[in-house]
Amino acid sequence: MDTILIRNGRIIDPDTRFDGIADLYLSGGKITRVAKNITEKADREIDARGMWVMPGLIDLHVHLRDPGLTWKEDVTTGSKAAARGGITTIVAMPNTKPVCDSPDRIDYVMHKAEHTASIHVLQAGAVTEGQAGEKLADIRGMAKHGIPAVSEDGKSVMNAELAREAMKICRELNIPFLDHCEDRNLVQGGCVNADEISRAEGLPGITNSVEDVIIARDMILAHETGAHLHLCHCSTKGSYEMLKAAKEKGWDVSGEVCPHHFILTSSDRVHGDTNYKMNPPLRTEEDRKALCRGLAEGVFEAISTDHAPHTREEKDQPMEKAPFGIVGLETSVALTITYLVRTGILTPMQMAERMSAGPAKILHLDQRGSLAEGKEADITIIDPDVSYKIDAREFESRGKNTPFDGCEVTGRVDTTICGGKIVYQKGRMYYD
Missing domain, CATH: 2.30.40.10 (Urease, subunit C, domain 1)
Structure with a gap:
C-alpha cells in the first residue's frame, strides 16, 4: 500500500x-x-x-435511497458525495424500499459498499419490520451482520412498549438507538413550522411539541432500560433544554444538529420553494440560537446532515405535496466553517469534535475520529x-435539492x- x-x-x-x-x-x-x-x-x-x-469526518445521518429508490441516490453516488464533502464514514438510514430490516438487506448494502464505495458505509437497521411499528425487526440478527445502530428514521416508534423492548436489545448489544422524534398524532398534515408565517400562507404547521413529546418519552425509556439514546436532527429549544437536563443527571443520551437548522429559520423560507421543506422544519430564531448554544456547550455532540436526495420533479410540487428533505453531504464543511467557526460559535477544535470525534464515540468507532499514531x-x-x-x-450526489445553492x-x-x-x-x- x-x-x-x-x-x-x-x-x-x-x-x-x-x-x-x-x-x-x-x-x-x-x-x-x-x-x-x-x-x-x-x-x-x-x-x-x-x-x-482533521480526523476523517463522520456523518451519523444519511439517506442513500438504496435499495429501491436508486434514481434519487445509491451507495455509489452517495459515497462519492461524502468523499467530496470530506466525510469518510456515513451511517445510512434504513427507510429504503424495501426497508433495511433484516440481515440479508444489511448484507446487500454492505456488499455493494465494499465493491463500489470510496468511503466507509455503515447501514443502520430498522427498529420494526417494514417500519410498520407493529413487530420488532431482527435486531440481534442484523447486529451480527454489522449494523452500528438501529433507527426508525422517517418516523417514530409510536408504540412505547415496542420502543422500550428495542432499547433493551440495544443495551444488550451495546449499540445506540438513533431517534427520529415525531409524534405522528400531533403532525396533522403539517408541512412547515407552525407560526405566523405558515398561518399567513394557509399552510398546515408542525409545532415544537411534535418533536419534544417523543424526546421526553424516549429519554425516560432509555434511562429505564440503560440504552444509549441519540436524538436525530434536533430542531427545537426544548430539545436543547431536555438534553442538557438529562446530561446533567448523568443519563446516557446524545444529540445532533443539522446545518440547515443551525443556520436558517422559518423566516428565511422562500415562499413556494420546496428546497426549504425538511422534517423537522425550519424553526424560529429562538430555537436556532438554542441549537447553536447547545453545539458550543457540547450538549449536542454531533453535526449531521440528514442528507435526503430527491429528484427535481418530486420537489417541483406544491409545498403540501412535495417530499421533505434536502441534500447536505457536500456543503456541511463550508456551512459549519462559515456560520459557526468564522462567527466564533465553535473553534476549529470543536468543529472536529462535532464532525468526527463525537460521532465516532457515539458509534464506538475506536479507530476513527482521531489522528493519533496507530489509528x-x-x-x-x-x-x-x-x-x-x-x-x-x-x-456528485444525484440530488441537487438544497436551499444553499448560490450561497456565499x-x-x-x-x-x-x-x-x-x-x-x-x-x-x-x-x-x-
Missing part, C-alpha cells in the same frame, strides 16, 4: 488535544507517525500549508480561507483520505 506524507498542516485532533503545525505519515492504512519535520520518504506528499488537517488513516484536509458560491450543479461560503475540502488512500483531491475523485 502507498505511503503518504502530509506536510506542514495545522493538525487539529480532539483525541490527543493537539492543535499545531506538524506532519503526518501514513502507511498500511494507519497513521504511523505524527511529528514536526518528518524526513522519511513517501510515495506521495501533500503540502497542507495553511490548511486544517486508521481517515483524514480530511480543509482549506479554511477559500471563498466561493455553492453550486449544486457540481454535486468560506472553507472548502481540499483532500479526503480514507483507509490511507486518497479518494478525493482538489475537485477530482480517485478510485483503485
Whole structure:
C-alpha cells in the first residue's frame, strides 16, 4: 500500500488535544507517525500549508435511497458525495424500499459498499419490520451482520412498549438507538413550522411539541432500560433544554444538529420553494440560537446532515405535496466553517469534535475520529480561507435539492483520505 506524507498542516485532533503545525505519515492504512519535520520518504506528499488537517469526518445521518429508490441516490453516488464533502464514514438510514430490516438487506448494502464505495458505509437497521411499528425487526440478527445502530428514521416508534423492548436489545448489544422524534398524532398534515408565517400562507404547521413529546418519552425509556439514546436532527429549544437536563443527571443520551437548522429559520423560507421543506422544519430564531448554544456547550455532540436526495420533479410540487428533505453531504464543511467557526460559535477544535470525534464515540468507532499514531488513516484536509458560491450543479450526489445553492461560503475540502488512500483531491475523485 502507498505511503503518504502530509506536510506542514495545522493538525487539529480532539483525541490527543493537539492543535499545531506538524506532519503526518501514513502507511498500511494507519497513521504511523505524527511529528514536526518528518524526513522519511513517501510515495506521495501533500503540502497542507495553511490548511486544517482533521480526523476523517463522520456523518451519523444519511439517506442513500438504496435499495429501491436508486434514481434519487445509491451507495455509489452517495459515497462519492461524502468523499467530496470530506466525510469518510456515513451511517445510512434504513427507510429504503424495501426497508433495511433484516440481515440479508444489511448484507446487500454492505456488499455493494465494499465493491463500489470510496468511503466507509455503515447501514443502520430498522427498529420494526417494514417500519410498520407493529413487530420488532431482527435486531440481534442484523447486529451480527454489522449494523452500528438501529433507527426508525422517517418516523417514530409510536408504540412505547415496542420502543422500550428495542432499547433493551440495544443495551444488550451495546449499540445506540438513533431517534427520529415525531409524534405522528400531533403532525396533522403539517408541512412547515407552525407560526405566523405558515398561518399567513394557509399552510398546515408542525409545532415544537411534535418533536419534544417523543424526546421526553424516549429519554425516560432509555434511562429505564440503560440504552444509549441519540436524538436525530434536533430542531427545537426544548430539545436543547431536555438534553442538557438529562446530561446533567448523568443519563446516557446524545444529540445532533443539522446545518440547515443551525443556520436558517422559518423566516428565511422562500415562499413556494420546496428546497426549504425538511422534517423537522425550519424553526424560529429562538430555537436556532438554542441549537447553536447547545453545539458550543457540547450538549449536542454531533453535526449531521440528514442528507435526503430527491429528484427535481418530486420537489417541483406544491409545498403540501412535495417530499421533505434536502441534500447536505457536500456543503456541511463550508456551512459549519462559515456560520459557526468564522462567527466564533465553535473553534476549529470543536468543529472536529462535532464532525468526527463525537460521532465516532457515539458509534464506538475506536479507530476513527482521531489522528493519533496507530489509528486508521481517515483524514480530511480543509482549506479554511477559500471563498466561493455553492453550486449544486457540481454535486456528485444525484440530488441537487438544497436551499444553499448560490450561497456565499468560506472553507472548502481540499483532500479526503480514507483507509490511507486518497479518494478525493482538489475537485477530482480517485478510485483503485
